[in-house]
Amino acid sequence: MPQNIVVGHRQLMAEAEAEVESIDAADAVAVLGQPNVAIIDIRDPREIEREGRIPGSFHAPRGMLEFWVDPESPYHKPIFAEKKKFIIHCASGWRSLLATQVLQRMGLKPVVNLKGGFAAWKEAGGPVEKVEKK
Template sequence: MGVKSVNEMVAEAKTRIDNISPAEAHRRATEEGALIVDIRDVRELQRDGAIPGSMHTPRGMLEFWVSPDSPYTKQEFLEDREFILCCAGGARSALSADTMQDMGVQRVSHVETGFGGWRADGMPVTDYDTFRSRAEHRTQPSLLSKQPHD
C-alpha cells in the first residue's frame, strides 16, 4: 500500500467538517462570537497580513493549545464557542478542523478558500504589525506558571 496523498486526506476531511465561505466566517465571527483561528506560519502573516480579531495559532501547536491537559493549553480553546480555522488556501485548515473534531471540539469549521479567498472576497485584512499590537493587548490569562513537560 502506498502513501496516501495529502490531496486525498484533505478531500476526505472536507466530507467530515463544516466548509464555509469567507463571508459566512465573517458573519459568524461578528454576529455569533465565533473565533477565527489563523493557523498560517507567522511569516505568512507578516507577508500577507491577517484577519482583524483572529487568533494566530501556529499549525504545529494547535493540538497542544487545544488539549485541556497540555502544559500549553490556551484559555481561548476552552471557551464554549465556534472555532473557524483559516490557512492560506483551505487545505491545512481542513485537516486541522478534522483533527479538532477528533479531539472532541464540538463547534469547528474552516474557511474553505483560506486567506486567499478571504482577501479575494474583499473581507477585512490588517497588516501584521497592527494585528500583533492588537493581539498583545487582548486580555489573556498568563500561562507562565505552567511548566512544559517533555
C-alpha cells in the same frame, strides 16, 4: 530507494472534506466580530507578516494547535475552552481542512474550516489588518 506513499494529500483532503463542515468566506465575513465566534489563524508567522491577518483572529501555529487545544496539555490556551464556534483558516484552506478534521476528532465543537482560506477571505472583501514584524 524512494518512499512508497500509499495515501497522498488529495486522499487525505477528500476524507477530511467528507467529515468536516466548511464555511464560505462570505459567510465567515458576515460573522466576524460576533462574540460567539473565534477565527483561528494557523498560518506560519511569516505568512501573517507578509499578508496581514483577519482583525480579531487568534494565531495558533499549526505545529502547536493540538497542544493548545487540549486542556490537559501544559501548552493549553484558554480561548479553546470557551463556548464559541471556531473557524479555522490557513492560506488556501488545505492545512486548515486537515487541522479542522483533527480538532473535530479531539472533540472541539463546533469547529469549521474556512473554505479557500485567507485568499478566499480577501477575495470576498473581508477586512485585513497589517501585522508588524516582531
